[in-house]
Amino acid sequence: MIMASLLYSLLFLLGVSCVLGTSTFATSIKSPHDVHKRDPISLKIELRRVDSDKNYTKMERIKRAVLRGKHRYQALTAFFSGVQTPVYSGGGEFLMNIAIGEPPNYYRAILDTGSDLIWTQCQPCQQCFNQPTQIYNPQNSSTFSTLPCSSRHCENAWSSCDYSNYCDFNYGYGDRSSVRGYMATETFTFGSSDNSVSVPDVVFGCANDNQGTFAQFGDSGLVGFANSALSLPYQLETGKFAYCLTSKESTSYSTLLMGSLTDQLPVAIAGTTPLISNPSRPLYYYLELQGIDVGGSPLPISSNAFAIKQDGSGGMMIDSGTTYSQLPSSVMNVMTNALTQITNLALVDYSSYTGLPICMQLPSDGSSGVQLPDMVFHFENSALYLSGEQLWTYPASGVVCLAMTSVNGLGLSIFGNSQQINMQVVYDLQNQLLGFTPTDCDGYY
Known part of the structure; x- marks a missing residue:
């Protein structure tokens, strides 16, 4: 019998489990390792609204934002509605451009202060939704590693490591979207091409079995900023982050700052x-x-x-x-x-x-x-x-x-x-x- 005190952690922390069936990349990856102490870092990242490049009327933009808010609210309150599986906030309103791997593979992800996991779609896909950029292939990167079950990032979440040394995750959203795959580490590159910063050994989810509504936002993943050891601010040990959001009618980017900036x-x-x-x-x-x-x-x-x-x-x-x-x-x-x-x-x-x-x-x-x-x-x-x-x-x-x-x-x-x-x-x-x-x-x- 699972104790009541553990139940909410199963619902609101990343559902991570270590099971058989995730050794697809075992012949092409490096030895797993954990995350080392971070050096001080400063990041400046441009943000844009999810509908900013779409040809919607002002009323359509308002209605779409209200509808997204309703779906998000349902997900945020799912625990108190009797949902008995891991459910997370999902969705979002701002997108950020980042790159993963070496050489870097650029993609666009949702910034989400209500989620902790960083994830992107990975090849080979069992099931993947359409995305505007090429799906990341770990076999093409020299800096990719799977995350072992002995890692604190796997141990801190819901885990079971009896049968495999691969740390799997199953991340559900309130609109019935879901992403599944395994945890890994990679080099992530942030900022513009002329002022970028590369950070090694970022823990993320390599999602290769996915379904749902993410494609409607024109994104290829999600970057969690929530209050959790798995989120980007806590992994980078920046201590602070800040954003400045422009007017909804503005053509300028909003700005996200992290670290000493x-x-x-x-x-x-x-x-x-x-x-x-x-x-x-x-x-x-x-x-x-x-x-x-x-x-x-x-x-x-x-x-x-x-x-x-x-x-x-x-x-x-x-x-x-x-x-x-x-x-x-x-x-x-x-x-x-x-x-x-x-x-x-x-x-x-x-x-x-x-x-x-x-x-x-x-x-x-x-x-x-x-x-x-x-x-x-x-x-x-x-x-x-x-x-x-x-x-x-x-x-x-x-x-x-x-x-x-x-x-x-x-x-x-x-x-x-x-x-x-x-x-x-x-x-x-x-x-x-x-x-x-x-x-x-x-x-x-």
């Missing part, structure tokens, strides 16, 4: 707030949201509306992979009343077009006479001011919508990337702090 950033003038631990969801970055002001007045909501409950449900996590913040329906109902009173605008039902629940009709002469309110999110030790595009989107002429969505049931709230636009967000992993600084991300770096 984050030490050169300005002081987080909007303050810092602790990263809260939730033992039931140890991968995710939680924040303590204590209240919300709308137009200068606090919303009349319960003081524990965003608290983590004893069973691990509830709370607010910050997530790069969710576009629009997701708040409990009880909070959104109160917010709707506040917004209509402040603006004197009539509600209009645009949910079937956009998926956003709070939309209002602008005057026929446009928005010139309308003052849309700002908001303040009161986190522990800091107050974060939000305005303009961080809060409002215009899907059609004469209509304005709040860039947030409503969720029912389990109470998990998500602070999405729309509310992080034009803001330098620093994850201080050593001190478990999150810092915010208002920044013009289009021209800052």
